[in-house]
Every structure is written in structure tokens, then in C-alpha cells.
Amino acid sequence: MRLRYLWGVVLLVAAGFGWSLLPRADAQAGKTDPKMAAAAVAFDKVIVPFVARHCVACHGPEKKKANLALHTYKDVHALLKGRKVWTHVVQMIHAGEMPPQGRPQPTVEEAEAFQKAVLDLFAAADQGKRDPGKVTMRRLNRAEYKNTIRDLVGVDFDPTEDFPADDVGYGFDNIGDVLTISPVLMERYLAAAEAVMKRAIIVGELPPAPKRQRIAIFLEPPLRPFKEKTRFRPLTDGKDYLGATYKITGEGDYIAKVRVYGETVGKEPVKLAIFVNDREQKVQEVKEAKEFAARFYDAKVALKPGDTKVSVKIVNPQTEGDKKRTLWVNQIQLEGPLDTRPPSQKKILAHKTGAGKDDAAREILGRFASKAYRRPATKDEVERLVQIVRQVEKNGDKWEAGVQLALQAVLCSPKFLFRVELDDRPDSPAAHPLTDYQLASRLSYFLWNTMPDDELFALAAKNELHRNLDAQVRRMLKDEKASSLTESFLTQWLQLRLLKNVSPDKKLFPDFDEPLRAAMLKETQLCFDAIVREDRSILELIDSNYTYLNERLGRHYGITDTNGNGWPRKGKPGDFLPRDKFVKVTLQDRQRGGVLTQASVLTITSNPTRTSPVKRGKWVLEQILGTPPPPPPPNVPELEEKGQLTGSLRERMEQHRKNVACANCHARMDPMGFAFENFDAIGKFRSKDGNFAIDPSGTLPSGQSFKGPGELKQILLSKKDLFTRALAEKLLTYALGRGLEYYDKPAVDRIVAQVAKSDYRFSALVVEITRSDPFRMRRGKDDVQ
């Protein structure tokens, strides 16, 4: 199990004890510590005999192949000093690379005992050490950049579509070590900053206020009978009105306008009143008496978003003989909001009234840079930005253009593009806590994929974030922005991003269409969302009695209503599944609950024309249990030597597995994969594969056997710790933005133990991660070098 710590980190592991400046208790404790003592015994009893039997013939006193002389490591201390070498040795044995073919091979038990002995020794030496590791400063990835721009600038615009894809390391796209910056990307950053600021701040002429207009025939009340040619409609009775209702979205000042003329009787001119939302605004005299002289009368009014009714009435009706005083109405308009500066402009450029240009620039740029850099901007930083403004003005452009350019410069600064954790001791290998501002950023990018909000900044400013960590984490998990855990973490952990590109064979799977593809992803996301939002047990990811379906996916699963009935309905009827949204469905059996048997996962682990039990088994081992099989040995012996394989897929696979080189790992992968054979390559239930009946039963190397996916899920549930550890490792990797190292093991152990104590609730997992040393602390100096 501990082997997992080696994968992916092998090449990074400390060059020997290069970091030996760390407090080390082990060297002295080595003699008395019981674990160290046990390791020393294992060195004599396991390591030395194994090496003597299998290694020294080539890597010993005579041959020293690959410049390796393993006999020179005489005791545990020598071995610990050569940690990098021995890590590699363990890896080669684990991968079956060594001993090479043609040499006597160790038994599986023998090899495992050897690996365990070496790794136990490392673990014993690491006891009591506190190393939070070092996170390479992280460039914002595409999602983070997009969200940060949204929260910082407040423009509804996504410039990241044109960015090159982010590189992926350790399964995630937020790993500092692989988030490189290329000229192509830098160019996109420059262009994005320009595009964002062009939308956020309008330097030139403002656009005119939007205008809404309704002509007479369409005014309320409706004309009956409808006469198309009525350009003007009369108002003669003080109780009557003509009006128009508009839906407005922006708050602010508007102008309501009516175009009229009036035919009066008697001495008094016609008077009109404009009403907005049935409130009288203004009474005005209409002197224009002829149609050709008709003109607009208006009233200014402050409005909030929503339906707005503008209407007009005659105020002074009068009848003389058969003549009536008449207000002729041609149209009603509503113009606004009058202030057409984008909201972002008002927010970003806000400054004290009466301030001089430089002071205003200082205020604006200081505020903006402090948010963009996610810590207070220094006076010097702000002054240099103000210089840009001055320079632009000197070139003859507007002050606003200068501020705009300075803001662009902020968005291209390494302090914005990278999450810099400025360290006053960059070369010190000693662990020290993050500053509150740094912690705020780690939290917000972990849980929200974006910059800290005002509350986090406020706590950081008071140095109270470390103290209020748990409460803040719980608050943040309830926020809508926590959906980024689904968008970014879940889709990468379970590899759901592959779903976008799968293309099942149209002839074999005519059912597969875009709505189904979208629904597959949505189901898994909603299940995870529920666990995050309702703080449910993470074990429900393996098995649950509910899921989320719409009609399309329900049809795929053979489920028609919210009680999980098929058709005809056998159980208590529920509501039919809607076409346009997802609803929670109570499942009647354990066929579909949990992510393993969801169409999304079953599809991404299939080939375009058929299922792949190997991929499915590997997926479970890797993503769910965190015990990936080693990669296939190079130069897999050719299958064709044994002639064409025949029979069902399972029979063919079993023939394949007779090959000794493949057998060990496939004995782990294949049974798990075959458990899901009842689901075809797009996750639809089937009882036959072509002409062959499906047998979903199997036996794991541990001897545990199962009849089908339901029982396999129960076996997986019994491996709670393994699953929790796998998820904790993935989530910690994602949270830290670096691969895990051997020194992270104590932190992971603690997280797993605490989550078990808290009924496996999701919030416990997150809280424990944020409390852990690797998350809250840092050290300078890399151990690679």
C-alpha cells in the first residue's frame, strides 16, 4: 500500500538526504525506536537475502551494471543515505522490470516482502518529521483565470477559450510544476487583458441609452376591433389610459416619453399626465393641436429591474356639444438606463470626489492591485502603476485610457498570473505557517477556483483567518462557488472530461446522441454536488439508493419515474421524469447507485465499439481504490503466436491471461471489469454480448467473490479506508497543486482517520485537508536539485 507514495514521485524524491537540515530525530532514535529496530531486523532477514539472490550478480562487486553496486549498502543507515537509489530499486521490482527476463524470478510474495521492508525502513526514518513540502508557485489555470476575472473585474466575458490547454500532472490541471508559461500563452494574456479592460471601461464615447418603443396600435388596452392604420389613438375620458409594459434589467435613471398632440375645446389646452407603474409623474400642457406638430413629452424616473408600465392619461377631459377635448397618442417610449457606463467601470473607477488625478489613480489602482495580487499592494507597486497613467496622458491620450492601460498591466503581472507566496525566507527549509493572505488564496482557489471574497480578505487583514479556518471552510462549502469542486475536481478525478471526446460507433450505438452525452455527465455531477452541498457521506459515491435523472437518461436506464419504476410500473408510482430538468430518483435496486455503474463512467472506460473490462478494472483500481496496477511490461509477447483467440470476450481475455507476464496484474483488473459487463459501451443494461450470455461474477485475488456489480460494490464498501485514502490523496493533490511525497503520509493518515470518525462526511474531509500541515504551512527551498 505504501507503494503508492512512490508512484509519480520517484524521480523527485529527495536526493539522498539533501534536506537534512530539517530537525531529525531518527538518526539518534534509530537505535532505540521500535519501528527502526524492526526495520533493522528486516534489513538482515529480508533485504540482504533478496538482493543477494536476485540483484548482486549484475549490480554487485563484479558487474556494477548501470553503475549500481548494491552490496555496498551495508546497513540501514547506508541504505537511508541512498534513498533515491533504493526507491528506484523498489520501483523496478514492483514494475516487474527487474530481474530481467531470463533470470530466475522472485515469487510475488518474495518481491512484496522486499518492497515492504525497504518502504517500512523509510517510514521508520520519517517518523516525527514535519515537512509540509513546497508548492511551486502556481500559474492560474484557465478556469481559475476566468473565474478570477469575473470576480475581480465583474465582466461577463470568457477570454480563456483562446488559451492553450493547461498541462496536466498527477491527474489535475492545477499543478504548479507543470503549469508552464509559453510565449503563445503570454500573448493570449496580453490580448485577454486588453479585451477584458475594453469591456470593463469605456474610454471613448459612451453608447446611447437603450430605447424601447411601442406605437399606438400596440398600446394597452388592446384595440378592439383591431385597426391597422390607427397612427394616433384618442384619450377623452379621464379614467382611460394608454400604456406599454417593458421588462427592464438595469437599475438607474430612465426617461419615459409619449408622443402626442391635443385637440382642445374651450380655452384650456389639453393636459396630460405620465404614469410610471401607476404613479403619476408629471402633468404637462399639450399646445400642439395638429397631427404634424405632434411631439414628445417626457418624465425622468428612477427604476429598478422588473416589469415597468408607462402610461398616459388626459387630466382635464371636457365635452362641449358633440366635441370632446382629445389627447391623441402616437407612441410611448422608455429610454434608459441613462448612465451607460458598464457597472464594472463604476465599480473599478470609483474614487473620492474632488481628488486630484494622481490621487484618484492611486486610489483606483491601489484597490484593484490589492485584489488582483490577493494581498495589499505596496506603495511602490501602486506608484509604478500611476507612472503608466502619466505616460499615457503625456502621449496625448485620456486619463481614463491611462488607467485602463495600468489595469491591463496589473492583469499581466506575474503577481496576478501566478499565485505567488512571497516568502521572506525563500531559502529556509524550515516549516513555517502561511500568512493569512496566502491561506485565504489557498482556500479560495481550492474550494472556489477563484480569488478570495471580501470576507476572507477582511479576516486576513485582521490576521484572524488561521483562527477561523473551520468556520470559513464550512461557509465556503455552502457557497454556490463551491460547485467548482464538481467542475474541476470531480471531472478530473473520475476522468469525466474524457466524456466530451468519446465517440461510440453510431451503427452499434444509434441511441448515443448529444443530449445523452450531456445527461451522463450531469448525473454524476449532481450526485457529487449533493454530497458536497448536503454534506453527505463520501461512501455514497460507491453505492447509494438514489440518483439524479432526466427523461433522456431515464430512458437509457429503463427508469420512468422518481420511484425508480420501469415500464410498466411495478412499484408505487412516482412522478414521471421531466425532459427539461434532472430530478432525484429513488432507486429500487443496487444496479445503478454510485458512480461505478453510471453511464458516464461506463462509457469513458469503453472503446468506441465495445466494452473494455481491462479499462474498467484499471479505472476502479486507480481512481476508486488508489492502487493503480503497474504499467504493462514493455514488449508484451505477441498474441498471434498462440493463434486466433475465440469465444466470448471473457473467454478470449482468459486465454490472454494465461500468459504469465500478464497474469498477475490482469488477475486484479479483469474480474472487476467483468463485473460491469452487464453494461454495454455506453452504459446501457444488457444480458447478452452478441451471442454470448453475460456472466458478471468473479473472484478477486483476495479470494472475495461476487455475483455481479451489486456485490462488488459491497466488497468495495468494505474497503472504506482504501477508498477514503484514495479520495483524500486526490483531493489533497488538487488542494495543494503538487504531487504527494513520502513526507505527506502522516498528513494523509490523519485525514483518513478523522474522516472515518466523522461518518465519512464530505465536510470532514475538506476541513481535515485545510487543517493539515501541507495545506497550512510552507517551507522554502526545493528538494529537487
Added chain:
Amino acid sequence: MSSAPKISRRTILKGIGAAIALPWLESMGPLRAWATATPTPAGGTLIPNRMAFLYVPNGVHMPDWMPTTEGTGFTLPRTLEPLAEVREYLSVLTGLTADKARPHGDGGGDHARAMAAFLTGAQPRKTDGADIRAGVSADQVAASRLAHLTRLASLEIGCDPSAMAGNCDSGYSCVYSSTISWRSATTPVPKVHNPRLVFERLFGNGSDADRARRDRNRQSVLDFVQDEARGLQPHLSGTDRQRLDEYFAAIRDIEQRIARAAQLPEPPRPGMPQPAGVPQSYQEHIRLLCDLVVLAFQADVTRVTTFVLANEGSNRPYPFISVPEGHHDLSHHGNDANKQRKIAMINRFHVSQLAYLLRRLRETREGDGNLLDHCMVVYGSGNSDGNRHNHDDLPILLAGRGCGTVRSGRHLRFPRETPLNNLWVSMLDRMECNIESLGDSTGRLPGLM
């Protein structure tokens, strides 16, 4: 790589053209000497040589690829049939090996290694994340040396985005199986896959006046951010500093381009509108990118390009040619004749796209010849047979006459284990980028001329 020869423009003379290319013998020494020794007749325009590298994943079905006879007059094998029209421009090169794509003790991961080693001849370091390392790629050697001559030092394009989810191949980071261009051993160059952005990169998106103004503003921004970055340096260590160095390098690259744009003449506006985005159809996507390569060479915006038709290990299905199975899946054919037939169909589809590019280049007049006379277009894979994952006897085509430096229309067979990188070094000679060696090269490839 050790010596830095004087850079002079690799040229031929308009008045001479490729049709009557002067004979050039390797024994005469570096091409540069010949080019600079030739007097320029009055009014003659210099035509540059260019190089393009097209990569296809998962190897090919070799029996349908390799001509049965050597030299001229070979019969085009089935997979190469679509190239019949341009066969006099082809050099089929067999027997070349990408040794560094082999495991050498690193176990599985042949796809990742095949691609990373293809143009670098360097053993990629097996890592899933940090600490990525391969070698400088041949195209980037040319790009760095010719950078001052064109608006764009090089163009890196492909049909798949650069990274994919997860660890892509047996413990190798996705970057290896999705990148063939490496600026330095630790700096992979991501490719652009959206034709709209490729167009923008080549020809900009706006009027010249706008561009001048924008470039001036960008220069102010770049000055500012460099100061900012310098201020960070003392507070950072190790890998953080590496990130910052990359940042500086990116900034410098853009500054140089701004400076070049101000000096070099404006490229002619291409007679093609800016593409809207990524076409739905894979074939159209490839062809649109091919069109852009032709435009880039024609307008002399760049002289070096790499084009990845699909990432290595790609499992893309090809239903439009009746191959609904995934490519990678099929490539493990287990000698099943039906699967091999389908692999050959995919190979033929890809080669048809190459034929399109070559036809377009040949149709484009330049000097007394055409663009294909003045190009070296390599097409190939770092895997030979996808089933065996062998990296010797690679499928490699060289098309074009490289300004009269390549005698085409032949099938050349090289001794087993001849490093593929020998070809790159020989091509770099023809670009006036003479280097002693690159990656695992052991010398020049004889007989191209």
C-alpha cells in the same frame, strides 16, 4: 550544438529556381558556403528554404507503406497512392530509427516516448508531473537561428489540444504524447489547434495602425511587468525561479516579435478570410490548417512549422471512412488482418491529407518554380508498427526539393539503426543552420542529394 555558426540566409536565386538547381555534394561542405559563394545577379530575389514536420500517431501498417524497390521508379504502395500526383517530389526514407523512443529501462510508455523523441532524439524523462525533460527539437533549432528573418520564428499546430486528462501513457505526463516541439529540454512548445487563432498568430487581427498602437501599449505593459518580475526574484527559490525564468523568456519573445514587426515589411494580406473556429469535420480541420501553412510559407511569415495530425496514442475513431473503432485500439491489431486493413485505411486517410498539402504547395507559384520546390516537408511517426511498438524502420517521408538541395522521387533505404536525427541534422544544413549534432545523431544522412 556547441559551435554557433554565423547565420546567413538560406537562399536560392529567383533567376535560377529549383528546376535547375545547382548540384550540391555533401563533400563540398556546408550548404551555407555554397549559398554565400554564389553571386547575386542584379534584380534577383532570394527565395528561402522552409521546413515542415507532420506527425501521425500509432505507427502505420508497414507492408502497405514501404515500396518494394529502391531508387527511382518504385511502385507506390497502397497507402502512398494518394501521393501519385506529387510523386516526383517524394523521398521515401526507410530504415531510420528513433532509438530514444525505446524503453532503455523505463518500461512502458512507447507512445509518449515516440512523440517526445521524434524531433529531439533525446530520451524523455519518465515523469507524470514535475521535472519534465526531453531535448531541443530540430524545428526549434531552426526557429531560434532564423528568428530574426521572419515575423514568426515558428508555427506549432495540431488537431488535438495539447494536454489531455490524466496521465497519458504509463507514467508519462501528457505533455510528451502531445508535443513534438521543444524549445529547450525542459520547455515544450504547446501547439495551437484553433485555425482562427493560427490565422491571428500569422496575420494579426486588425489594421496596421491599430497594431502599431497596440504594440506601443503592449511595450509599456511589458516594461512594467518585467520590473514586477524582477522584484519577485529575491523572494523565490528553486522551481519558483524556473517559472519566473519562463515568464521572462515569454516576455522577451514577444518583445522581439514586436521589434521585428516594426522592422520587417508588412506581410501581404492573405486572400482568405479569418477562419471562424474549429471545423466539425476532422478532414476540414486538417485541410484548413494545411491552407494556413501554405499561406504562412507563401507570405514568408515563418519558415518552420510542426503539425501534429493527432496526439500520440490517439484513440480517435474514423467513422467517415468506415472505421468506427478507435485508432490506438486498432493499432494493437494482434496481426488480425481485418484490423490491419482498417489501420491501413486510417493511414491512407492521413496520407490523403498530406497529398492535399503538397498539391497546394505545388500549385503555389514562387520564383520560377513553386513552393514545394522550396520546402522540405517531413511526414512520419515515431512508432513503426503500433502493435509491436517498435521504433526502428520508421515510416518517414520527405517531400519537396528544399531549394534544390534534395533529389526527390526516390526510395532510399538506410542501414538498420540509422538515427532519425541524422535526417534532422541534414535538413538543418539545408536551412543554413549547421550544427554538429542533435540528440542522438551520429552524422549526416548521405544520399539525399
